Amino acid sequence: MYINGVEIEDTFAEAFKMWGTRVIITAKNRQWAMTAAIKMTGFATSVIGCKCEAGIESEVTDTPDGRPGVSVLLFTPSKDDLPKRLMERIGQCVMTCPTTACFNGLESPDVLPVGGQLRYFGDGYQASKLLGGRRFWRIPVMEGEFLIEEKFGMQRSVGGGNFLILGEGPDVTLEAAERAVEAMQRVRGMVMPFPGGIVRSGSKTRSKYKFLIASTNDAFCPTLRGVVETALPEGVNCVLEIVIDGLDLPAVEEATRLGIRAACIPGIRRISAGNYGGTLGQFQIHLRRVMEG
């Protein structure tokens, strides 16, 4: 299969189960909402080294308090970790940020307490309001008041959707990846947690060192072509990966489809995917099937 002369390899991306939630951060203006969102989604690229994966989904105009907002998605491998991570990040990155308020953005039968825990920061002076059937906590802070919803929805999600862009050189490969990220940002219900949505150091799920669970994806490292069993066709000198976490599989597949289509530009030789022979995840996103769909 070829798109714009770029080969789509007959392989699949291996994604795994996660739990996800959506947080709406509002503030006096979009800059401050975005500032809080950027902080909250910092150091949240991969569960290999971070305790959660998170990203900014989109800006939001129709927010509960009518102020400018940003929607953030956050994912953890286990259901029990999600409340802990959300507490830490909202407590340290959103509550601390001037003018913000924080709302649940996901309707789900599964809920996790956030405001209901964070309220103790109010040291007894916190007050709740039940508005429109939803409970909110008003926490007195030096600036005034921090408002946060008591409960946030969570649902089974998909982490680690991905594809690899194999290009002739670093410039063209980066341009293709940038185009892919831009196209994928239109999809709701998913984020790309890595810097600018792009990973340059994709990993495999093993290592020669016992203390490491993941190590460099040597088969795709151009500098190792002569010494390892390479996955790179001739003429490929650079590989970039785009990783997708989504609230559901259709969002990940749709993002994959739009991203690959946008990445198929002259100078790109092949699109592949992080396929670990079934050792990583429960979901297999077959590139050719997605592109045909």
Added chain:
Amino acid sequence: MTTLRLKTWPAVPLEAEAITPDRFVGKTSAEIEALPVHHGNQEAALGDFFAVSGDGTPDIAIEGDLARVKLIGAGMTQGQITVHGDAGMHLGAAMSGGRIGVHGNAGDWAGAEMRGGQIYIRGNAGHGLGGAYRGSPQGMNRGLIVVAGSAGNEVGSAMRRGVIVVGGNTGDFTGAFMIAGSILVFGNLGERAGAGMKRGSIITYQTPKLLPTFRYACTYRPVFLRLLLRELRSLGQEIAEEWFERRYRRYCGDLTAFGKGEILAWEGP
């Protein structure tokens, strides 16, 4: 829809707690007319005073001057009642669901101790709106009351949850002994608002006369109020844009009680 038309003006107050969607559902108009009411100390039938048409749907319309008809919709859990005229005392008292609309005025104790649902009164309301009955620990606990006109004394007394909106003025002791919840008054608050309140919010758009046991805290824009005003606006209430934009003076009180309540006074245009 079930329609009740007042045909005999009660000489003394009529206790008509039978008028709820819960009692009407599944009944024929004849069965509804046979429902018991109390006329003074005499037992009577609903049909002695009302002409009933339509069969038992949870949507009830009542026509006539019902100022002497008490307990309309009291304890209701579902459906809708529309009163085309005035309503008597205890309208929607202890109701837990559904919606009551009154095109005229309502008597005392409208929505007293209600547990949910919505009451809309286009005219004025009497005393004890959404309040607690004498000796009772809690008034309104969930739900919404909107009065376009003014209300009497003790609006939302000992209220526990929910929202009361009064477009005009309120009498004395608004939100007295309030436990939580929100009361918005667009006109003037009477004397001694928030007396003995533990928690909760009284929001006023005129300069309030405050008890000495309320202390000024700060002037700010409470974000939660944006949510409340937006919700009311979505329900059809007229909300001025400047109520979002301008600040509110926060007074903490009542310091003779728990002191975690507040009176939020809009700082004005």
